[in-house]
Amino acid sequence: MASHILLVEDDERIRTSMRLALEDEGYELTEAGSGEEALELAAQAATGQPFELLIIDIMLPGMDGFACCRELRRQSAVPIIMVTARTDTHDVVAGLEAGADDYVTKPFEPKELAARIRALLRRARATEGATSSLVFGELEILPDAGVVRLGGEEVHLTRTEFLLLCELAANVGKVLSREQLLERVWSYDYFGDGRLVDVHVRRLRTKVEPDPANPRHVLTVRGLGYKLTP
Numbered sequence: 001m002a003s004h005i006l007l008v009e010d011d012e013r014i015r016t017s018m019r020l021a022l023e024d025e026g027y028e029l030t031e032a033g034s035g036e037e038a039l040e041l042a043a044q045a046a047t048g049q050p051f052e053l054l055i056i057d058i059m060l061p062g063m064d065g066f067a068c069c070r071e072l073r074r075q076s077a078v079p080i081i082m083v084t085a086r087t088d089t090h091d092v093v094a095g096l097e098a099g100a101d102d103y104v105t106k107p108f109e110p111k112e113l114a115a116r117i118r119a120l121l122r123r124a125r126a127t128e129g130a131t132s133s134l135v136f137g138e139l140e141i142l143p144d145a146g147v148v149r150l151g152g153e154e155v156h157l158t159r160t161e162f163l164l165l166c167e168l169a170a171n172v173g174k175v176l177s178r179e180q181l182l183e184r185v186w187s188y189d190y191f192g193d194g195r196l197v198d199v200h201v202r203r204l205r206t207k208v209e210p211d212p213a214n215p216r217h218v219l220t221v222r223g224l225g226y227k228l229t230p
Contacts, residue, residue: 003053004045004049004050004051004052005022005027005028005029005030005055005117006029006031006041006045007019007022007030007055008031008032008037008057008068009031009032009057010060011057012033014057015031015033018055018110018113019031021113022110022113022114022117025110025114025117027117030051034060034062034063035060035063035064035065035071036062036063038056038068038072042075043075046076050076052121053078053080053121054080055080055081055083055113056072056080056082057084058082058084065082066094066095066098067098069098069100070099073158077157077158079120079121079123080100081100081101081102081103081104081117082095082100082104083104083105083106084103092193092195093195096195096196097199099158101160102120102196104116119186120186120187122187123163123186123187134169136169136172136217136228138151138152138210141165148165150207150208150210155207155208157204158203160185161203161204161207164181164197164204165208165228167184168226169228171227171228172229173228173230174227175225175226176225176226176227177224178198178225179194181197182194182196205218216229217230
């Protein structure tokens with residue numbers, strides 16, 4: 001069955017060209033011309049066949065892509081790719097902070113977008129390993145159940161944040177470079193961007209660290225990468 005994707009883009013010409021390109025790759029597309037319409041469609045789909053991935057343009061009329069992404073993220077952990085016309089670091093980081101899993105910059109090659117979609121969908125469908133529980137002080141990770149608890153209270157993580165934490169936990173005490181994390185968590189190699197890792201680590205710390213400014217578990221090893229410590 002074809003993966004069902006919601007494409008949120010206000011420019012009809014761009015939307016049509018993206019739809020045709022992705023349909024050629026075998027995906028089923030639903031289109032929205034605004035953030036408000038996207039929220040309505042996502043709510044309707046949730047009761048039937050939910051979208052497996054969303055592509056959201058940042059520059060939308062009314063509700064912009066950042067606000068749309070934040071609202072959708074409150075409701076679902078579905079993978080989200082943000083689309084920006086600028087390479088401005090602020091836009092990229094703001095999109096990731098809003099809850100996006102990845103971004104692409106216009107103009108982009110349809111094949112690149114399709115490759116990113118395949119990687120995110122493959123990762124979203126992957127099952128976790130055999131370890132039933134990992135405990136680091138007050139932090140408990142249950143990979144099989146997709147659950148993380150801090151001090152006994154369940155913590156809500158996005159799928160990307162959860163897989164990032166699981167990857168670090170599976171290599172406890174070992175430093176993983178940004179490149180390694182991009183390959184293992186995002187399934188990206190040559191088109192990966194280290195900012196994806198940095199922003200998601202920062203978001204992860206706000207959820208699993210008692211004091212995110214002084215992390216105890218998810219640590220930065222300057223010049224090398226990140227590691228998780230007991």
